[in-house]
Amino acid sequence: MRVAGFAGFSGSGKTTLVEQLIGALRLRGQRVSVIKHAHHRFDIDHPGKDTWRHREAGAFEVLAASPRRVVIMRELTERVEHDVHALLAELHPEVDWVLVEGFKESDLPKIEVWRAASSVPVRYPADPFVVAIATDSPEALPEPALRPVLDLNRADDVAAWLLDNAQRFEYPSRDRYTSLS
Numbered sequence: 021m022r023v024a025g026f027a028g029f030s031g032s033g034k035t036t037l038v039e040q041l042i043g044a045l046r047l048r049g050q051r052v053s054v055i056k057h058a059h060h061r062f063d064i065d066h067p068g069k070d071t072w073r074h075r076e077a078g079a080f081e082v083l084a085a086s087p088r089r090v091v092i093m094r095e096l097t098e099r100v101e102h103d104v105h106a107l108l109a110e111l112h113p114e115v116d117w118v119l120v121e122g123f124k125e126s127d128l129p130k131i132e133v134w135r136a137a138s139s140v141p142v143r144y145p146a147d148p149f150v151v152a153i154a155t156d157s158p159e160a161l162p163e164p165a166l167r168p169v170l171d172l173n174r175a176d177d178v179a180a181w182l183l184d185n186a187q188r189f190e191y192p193s194r195d196r197y198t199s200l201s
Contacts, residue, residue, distance in 0.1 A: 025130030055108065108120075152170055
């Protein structure tokens, strides 16, 4: 399994890039999973549905399974900042790539997504885990990149770069980390 992080401020284009990379990698025969960091309360369930009713009744976990999909929802009683390695341990082991969106403070190799128009600072000078920068404005980078600069608007090229550099994204044995269970 290879794990590539995508870090950047809100509005930088992380979600769009990850979405496009999923398709580009799948076209190249790769099986892809995604871990997404959410900064706010979110819901993937809807009021009135059976799983929502079970959660509202107080279930700690609700697992919904159909012949085409499995979802596990776990209710936490207090705010917890999840360890990305524990989340990775929860995923199916037979996947080629895991694209991790967010978790910008993690120790995963990551691509910084940055737009000059956003007027936010870059992370790469201070983050040794940034291995490349995806931007629509390479000429506007405030400091020398000293690492590959990728075109944010060319997801196929970013996918090719990931595959060409796959060894740098190899994830250590899953046995090193414990799952959330």
